[in-house]
Amino acid sequence: MLKNIFKKEKPRVYLGTLAVVPRTGIKKSFDSWDLTRVVELxxxxxxxxxxxxxxxxxxxxxxxxxxxxxxxxLISEFQLGAALLPEILFPILWRPKVTLVSKLSNLNSGKTKRVLAVTEKMPWAGFFSRLLTFQGLIGLRPSFNVNDLEKLLYIGSEKVFTKLKNSI
Incomplete structure (x- = not known):
C-alpha cells in the first residue's frame, strides 16, 4: 500500500532529432573511393x-x-573499416566503428538530464576473420559493408537504451 503512494511515475519519452554527422578526415576518403558507397552508408x-x-x-x-x-x-562518427586500398594494395587496419551520442532532456524546459556517448567497434576476431577471406584479400569485394555498421549500431543502441532506462 505505502509502496504505491511513494512510487514515482515514469516520465514519457519522445523522440527529438535523429541525425548522422557528415564525416570529415582522412578515413572518409579511404571509405569513399566509391562515391555511391558514401551516399549508401x-x-x-x-x-x-x-x-x-x-x-x-x-x-x-x-x-x-x-x-x-x-x-x-546522432551518429557522431563512423568508419567502415579498411584492409587494402584497391589501387595500391597498401594494408590499412582499422575496424568498423560507430559512435552514438544521445541527449535526454526535459521537453518543456529544455534542461539536459543526461548526455551519453557509446562507441561500438567490431571485435578483432571478427575483423581478422572477414579480412582474411580469399575475396577480401584479392579485392574482389570490399571486406566490410553497411551491414557491419548496422550490427554495431544495433548493439550501441541497445546500450544507450539500457543506460538511459536506468537513469530515468
Whole structure:
C-alpha cells in the first residue's frame, strides 16, 4: 500500500532529432573511393537509426506533462573499416566503428538530464576473420559493408537504451 503512494511515475519519452554527422578526415576518403558507397552508408545508417529509435515524435504529444522527456540521437562518427586500398594494395587496419551520442532532456524546459556517448567497434576476431577471406584479400569485394555498421549500431543502441532506462 505505502509502496504505491511513494512510487514515482515514469516520465514519457519522445523522440527529438535523429541525425548522422557528415564525416570529415582522412578515413572518409579511404571509405569513399566509391562515391555511391558514401551516399549508401549515410542514408542506410540514418534509416536504421529511425527504425531502432521508434519512439513517438515530440510534436505528436497531446497532453503536456511537466515530466515529459525528449531523446535526441546522432551518429557522431563512423568508419567502415579498411584492409587494402584497391589501387595500391597498401594494408590499412582499422575496424568498423560507430559512435552514438544521445541527449535526454526535459521537453518543456529544455534542461539536459543526461548526455551519453557509446562507441561500438567490431571485435578483432571478427575483423581478422572477414579480412582474411580469399575475396577480401584479392579485392574482389570490399571486406566490410553497411551491414557491419548496422550490427554495431544495433548493439550501441541497445546500450544507450539500457543506460538511459536506468537513469530515468
Amino acid at each position: 549515410d542514408g542506410k545508417l540514418k534509416e536504421t537509426l529511425t527504425e531502432v529509435f521508434c519512439l513517438p515524435p515530440s510534436n505528436s504529444r497531446i497532453e503536456v506533462l511537466e515530466s515529459d522527456l525528449v531523446l535526441d540521437v
